[in-house]
Amino acid sequence: MALKDSKVPPEYLDMLCQEYRENNIILPEHYQNVNVKRGLRNKDGTGVVAGVTLITNVHGYLLNEGDVMPVPGELTYRGINIQDIVDHCLADNRFGYEEVAYLLLVGKLPTAKQLDEFIDILAECRELPKHFTEDVLINSPSPNIMNKLQSSILSLYAFDKRAEELTLANVLRQSIELVARLPIIVTRAYQVKKYYYDKVSMSINYAQRELSTAENFLYALRRDNQFTELESRTLDLALMLHADHGGGNNSTFAARVLTSTGTDTYSAMAAAVGSLKGPLHGGANLKVMEMFHDMKEHVKDVHDDEEIARYLTKILNREAGDGSGLIYGMGHAVYTLSDPRAEILRGGAHDLAVQKGFEDDFTLLNAVERLTPEVFRTVKGSTKPVCANVDLYSGLVYQMLDIPMELFTPIFAIARITGWAANRLEELQTGGRIIRPAYKTVMSNQPYTSLGDRV
Ligand SMILES: CC(=O)SCCNC(=O)CCNC(=O)[C@H](O)C(C)(C)COP(=O)(O)OP(=O)(O)OC[C@H]1O[C@@H](n2cnc3c(N)ncnc32)[C@H](O)[C@@H]1OP(=O)(O)O
Numbered sequence: 288m289a290l291k292d293s294k295v296p297p298e299y300l301d302m303l304c305q306e307y308r309e310n311n312i313i314l315p316e317h318y319q320n321v322n323v324k325r326g327l328r329n330k331d332g333t334g335v336v337a338g339v340t341l342i343t344n345v346h347g348y349l350l351n352e353g354d355v356m357p358v359p360g361e362l363t364y365r366g367i368n369i370q371d372i373v374d375h376c377l378a379d380n381r382f383g384y385e386e387v388a389y390l391l392l393v394g395k396l397p398t399a400k401q402l403d404e405f406i407d408i409l410a411e412c413r414e415l416p417k418h419f420t421e422d423v424l425i426n427s428p429s430p431n432i433m434n435k436l437q438s439s440i441l442s443l444y445a446f447d448k449r450a451e452e453l454t455l456a457n458v459l460r461q462s463i464e465l466v467a468r469l470p471i472i473v474t475r476a477y478q479v480k481k482y483y484y485d486k487v488s489m490s491i492n493y494a495q496r497e498l499s500t501a502e503n504f505l506y507a508l509r510r511d512n513q514f515t516e517l518e519s520r521t522l523d524l525a526l527m528l529h530a531d532h533g534g535g536n537n538s539t540f541a542a543r544v545l546t547s548t549g550t551d552t553y554s555a556m557a558a559a560v561g562s563l564k565g566p567l568h569g570g571a572n573l574k575v576m577e578m579f580h581d582m583k584e585h586v587k588d589v590h591d592d593e594e595i596a597r598y599l600t601k602i603l604n605r606e607a608g609d610g611s612g613l614i615y616g617m618g619h620a621v622y623t624l625s626d627p628r629a630e631i632l633r634g635g636a637h638d639l640a641v642q643k644g645f646e647d648d649f650t651l652l653n654a655v656e657r658l659t660p661e662v663f664r665t666v667k668g669s670t671k672p673v674c675a676n677v678d679l680y681s682g683l684v685y686q687m688l689d690i691p692m693e694l695f696t697p698i699f700a701i702a703r704i705t706g707w708a709a710n711r712l713e714e715l716q717t718g719g720r721i722i723r724p725a726y727k728t729v730m731s732n733q734p735y736t737s738l739g740d741r742v
């Protein structure tokens with residue numbers, strides 16, 4: 288593909304690509320011969336254990352005499368089941384994300400007084416440093432909000448006099464500030480993006496002290512600052528569910544890898560944002576919706592399972608969708624029978640769909656969840672269970688809340704900053720060794736050839 292603005296000529300690139308392909312062949316047997324744990328996975332697909340943690344447990348299978356036994360998934364934050372956290376917050380009719388953030392960061396549920404204090408501090412910290420909005424956001428727009436979020440987090444370094452200090456108190460302070468500020472950065476970066484790239488007038492609002500994280504997001508997103516109770520509660524639920532997922536998920540592990548070098552908070556958190564953006568990880572929530580819109584164009588009857596299964600088969604065969612062969616929102620590295628977050632979001636998506644008249648959309652996405660395992664077995668001949676993951680229903684939920692697609696993955700980041708920060712703190716306090724896996728070379732040694740003798 289020719290890059291219009293590049294000084295590197297396309298024919299030169301073609302030549303380099305050809306050279307590259309000829310000189311960079313690693314065959315599957317190379318992996319097998321040296322017993323490499325590709326993707327840091329054991330032979331049975333389970334993850335290589337890279338550390339111990341007190342923060343989050345992701346339970347997706349049992350090991351029975353060395354065999355992986357599929358079980359319904361369970362997610363616990365600091366030992367407390369996510370379902371219980373959600374149920375209690377809903378029963379008390381209060382926002383839960385702030386409580387989850389305290390729990391993950393500090394290690395125990397806050398008392399009522401501690402929670403009030405924490406919410407007050409978050410409110411105090413939400414406003415961005417002086418000139419940050421003008422210099423970092425307005426004067427330097429990006430078409431991609433995850434990209435802008437990543438560079439904004441790096442830019443916060445310059446506004447922090449104690450950016451490098453690794454004491455517990457300082458990193459906790461930085462973590463709280465990031466939890467408070469990410470919703471503001473994301474919504475402002477979005478406003479700037481709309482103004483600069485989409486030629487829509489920009490509206491930049493101050494964060495509101497009395498509003499929760501979810502409410503502040505919706506307040507800043509909407510031109511009229513209006514949102515309903517149902518909308519803010521649903522977003523709050525999504526934030527709770529996305530807040531952490533153990534030390535091994537790709538973005539959190541990236542944060543831990545960088546943290547283990549002794550680097551600063553902003554560098555570690557920016558790396559995590561870059562990881563989350565990927566379509567196999569947090570970026571899947573955007574991909575699910577792209578896939579879903581494509582399906583809506585091609586599937587005539589959302590109640591016709593055979594037609595939907597045919598379409599899913601085409602996706603797996605790279606004849607439909609984005610050509611990757613992936614059914615986004617399905618499959619998980621740990622969960623086998625179910626992802627508890629997808630179960631909760633499915634319920635939320637269903638209720639919203641009924642209320643807002645999106646029943647057909649829900650039916651179609653639900654059919655993807657129901658039919659994929661069988662299609663998967665038929666096409667791939669694989670008996671491995673494949674379940675819906677958290678990204679399957681989140682996009683539909685956000686769409687029904689009238690949140691633009693380009694903010695789906697940034698919302699994930701707004702929630703996950705808590706988990707990244709909690710894992711960074713744990714790595715700093717208890718890790719104690721630079722993370723440094725090995726790569727086995729499959730290249731044989733060769734002599735240096737003088738310039739004039741090369742062909
Ligand atoms: C927040 C999150 O990060 S949740 C995950 C979000 N990502 C997605 O929804 C993208 C779609 N899903 C996937 O790509 C995968 O299921 C992942 C990345 C989530 C997990 O990957 P893995 O742990 O490697 O999955 P697993 O070991 O089960 O893969 C087995 C095989 O099934 C394939 N597979 C797994 N899920 C899918 C899928 N949804 N669609 C098509 N093929 C899939 C893998 O590519 C692999 O194929 P291969 O043996 O030919 O290489």
Ligand SMILES: O=C([O-])CC(=O)C(=O)O
Pocket residue numbers: 345531532535536537568620621676677
């Ligand atoms: O755990 C994983 O590999 C991915 C995931 O679901 C998450 O990070 O929420």
